[in-house]
Amino acid sequence: MAASGPVKVMRGPHEATRKVRFGHALEVGGDFVVIAGPCALESQDQVDQASNAVKASGGHALRGGAFKPRTSPYSFQGLGEPGLMLLSEAGRRLRLPIVSEIMDAAQLPMMLDTVDVLQVGARNMQNFALLRALSKVERPVLLKRGFGATIDEWLLAAEYLLDGGNDQVVLCERGIRSFDTTLRNTLDLAGMAYVKSKVKLPVLVDPSHATGMSGLVTPMALAAAAAGADGLLIEVHHSPATAMCDGPQALTPEAFDQLMRGVSAVLNATGRRMAGDKPLAAVGGAR
Ligand code: PEP
Ligand code: MN
Numbered sequence: 001m002a003a004s005g006p007v008k009v010m011r012g013p014h015e016a017t018r019k020v021r022f023g024h025a026l027e028v029g030g031d032f033v034v035i036a037g038p039c040a041l042e043s044q045d046q047v048d049q050a051s052n053a054v055k056a057s058g059g060h061a062l063r064g065g066a067f068k069p070r071t072s073p074y075s076f077q078g079l080g081e082p083g084l085m086l087l088s089e090a091g092r093r094l095r096l097p098i099v100s101e102i103m104d105a106a107q108l109p110m111m112l113d114t115v116d117v118l119q120v121g122a123r124n125m126q127n128f129a130l131l132r133a134l135s136k137v138e139r140p141v142l143l144k145r146g147f148g149a150t151i152d153e154w155l156l157a158a159e160y161l162l163d164g165g166n167d168q169v170v171l172c173e174r175g176i177r178s179f180d181t182t183l184r185n186t187l188d189l190a191g192m193a194y195v196k197s198k199v200k201l202p203v204l205v206d207p208s209h210a211t212g213m214s215g216l217v218t219p220m221a222l223a224a225a226a227a228g229a230d231g232l233l234i235e236v237h238h239s240p241a242t243a244m245c246d247g248p249q250a251l252t253p254e255a256f257d258q259l260m261r262g263v264s265a266v267l268n269a270t271g272r273r274m275a276g277d278k279p280l281a282a283v284g285g286a287r
Contacts (some may be wrong), residue, residue, distance in 0.1 A: 003158075005035035005152065005153040006152065006156055006158070006159045006199075007159065008162040008163055008167075008201060009155050009158045009159055009162055009169075009199050009200065009201055010198060010200065011198060011199055011200040012200070015270070016200075017029040017030075017069045017196075017200060017201070017202055017230065018086050018167070018200050018202065019202075019204075020168050020170050020202055021067050021106075021140065021168070021202055022060075022061055022096075022097040022099070022116050022117050022140060023061075023091075023096075023097030023116040024094075024097075026060050026097050026275070027275070028140075028170050028202045028204075028230060029170075029201075029202035029230055029277070030229060031268050031272070031273055031274060031275035031276075031277075032062055032225060032229075032230065032231055032232075032272060032274045032275060033204075033230065033231035033232075034058070034061075034206070034234060034235040034260065034272065034274070034277050035059040035060065035061040035062070035063050035233050035234070036050075036054045036059045036061075036097055036232075036233070036235070036236045036239060036251075036256060037050050037051060037062045037063040037064040037087070037230065037235070037236055038050045038063075038064050038235060038236060038237050038245075038250070039053055039064075039065060039068075039208075039235045039237070039243065039245070039246035039249075039250065040064065040066075040068050040078055040079075040083075040243075040244055040246060041064040041065065041066050041078065041079055041084070041086050041100075041243040041245075041247040042083075042243075042244050043086055044086055046192065046237070046238065046239075047064065047087060047090050048062070048090060048237045049085040049238035049253070050062075050237060050238060050253075051087075051093075051094055051096070051255030052089075052094070053185065053236055053238070053256060053257075054094075054096070054236060054256065055094040055096060055255075056257075057253070057256055057257040058094065058260050058274065058276060058277075059096070059234075059256075059260070060097075060231075060276065061096055061098065061099055061116075061117070062087060062090060062091050062094070062097070062098045062099070063098070063099045063100070063235075064083070064086075064087045064098075064100060064120075064234060065078055065083075065100060065101050065245075065254060066078050066080055066082075066083030066084045066087070066100055066101075066207075067080065067100075067101060067102070067104075068094065068245060069100075069101070069102045069103055069121050069123045070245075072217075074149050075245070076244040076245055077106035081232070084110065084111070084114045084115065084255060085114070086122070087100060087115075088114045088115070089112075089117070094221055097116035097117065098114075098115050098116050098117070098119040099115065099116065099142055099233075100114075100117075100118075100119060100120050101119040102113045102118045102119065102120065102130070102134070103121070103124060103130075104130065105118055105129065105130055105133035105134075107226045108133060108137065109132075112137065112139060114146070115139075116139070116140070117139070117140045117141070117142050117190055118134060118137075118139055118140070118141050118142070119128065119141075119142045119144065120134065120141060120142070120143050120144060121144055121156075122144045122145065122146050122149075122174055123146070124146050125143065125145060125149055125153075125154065125157050125159055126146060126149070126153065126157060127142060128160060131157060131160040131161055131164075132160060134161060134163055134164075134166060135160060135162075135164020135166045136164070136165060136166070137161045137166065139166075139168070140166065140168035140169070140170065141161055141169050141170070142165060142170045142172055142204070142233075143157060143158055143161065143169055143172065144172045144174050144206070145171070145172065145173050145174055145176065145188075147175065147176050147177045147185055148176070149176070149287070151191050151195060154171070154195075155195070155199065158171060158188050158199075158201060160267070162233075169228075170201060170202045170203075170204060171195060171199070171202070171203045171204065172190055172203070172204040172205070172233055173191060173192040173195070173203065173204070173205050173210070174205075174206035174209045174210055174233070175188070175191070175209055175210030175211070176188055176191075176218035177282075182210055182247070183210075183211050183213065183216070184209065184210070184211060184212025184213070185209060185211070185212065186208050186210075187205070187207060187210035187211065187249050189205070189220075189223060189224060189227050192205055192224065192227065193227050193228055196229070196230075196273050199249070202230035202231070203229055203230055203235070204229060204231045204232060204233055205220070205221070205224035205229045205231075205232055206232070206233040207220035207221050207224060207232065207234070207250065208233070208235040208236075208246070208249045208250070208251075209235075209246075211249065212246075212248060212249050213241065213249060214248065214250060214251055214252075214255065215232065215255060217235075217249065217255075217259065218251075218255065218259045218262060221259050221262070221263055222262050222263060222266050223235065225266045225270075225272075226233055226266050226270060227266055231264070233258060234242055234251060234256065234259065235249055235251065236250060236252075236253065236256045237250035237251075237252070237285070238252065238253060240252060240259045260274075264277060
């Protein structure tokens, strides 16, 4: 009988982490990258404020949902295509690649016209028809872990993409549901480190959805950097109190700036660096 476990995602004995290109210039899977922006794209002003803040603090890519997978049908569902246009315009203006969630293969033509990276959300991690459709396109996929998915199920979801022909895949640990409901989710950092050790794909951490609380986002981002993640996915909003989605976990521009400084310090302390930062040898070289 043929193997049914993950095969193509596994790292060979001397194989390095695969570098996945986001847009023209950003490489994920080498130096540390931070993708940030609002949970949901809401308005021109909101997208501009979040995007400008991400760029000013050294973020490497913009995120924002135009199609939101909401638990309640009565919650804000996203702006749809006009939202994608706002994000795309911000990305062009700031020269940053953009990442947005695709919920249905029918959205592919529109998404391929606008976004650099197709995000598959936790709720769609095992939407196999969507995964098969995305396996046939030449665009990187950011695959989030389902909140009820084991590591093996997560890797097998990635296997659908690789097996179908798309090897431009980045994984993202975003917390799982456990017996403890105090926090929004339980961040599985050890699971992330385990996956890093076994799999050739870059692995990101999303401490925003993993905790649901803005005050815990930076501490968990620092921990993720120390534990070897390839980067972060962070929600940023200029006015978390009035955000239309996930306000309690959104970082203000000021808090995001502090996160970036802290993560750089942790990376430097562990012999790594933030993409775009000066090489360690050059720091202080002018003295
Ligand atoms: C998101 O990143 O916008 C999102 C909805 O996250 P998740 O799919 O992890 O819940
Ligand atoms: Mn969100």
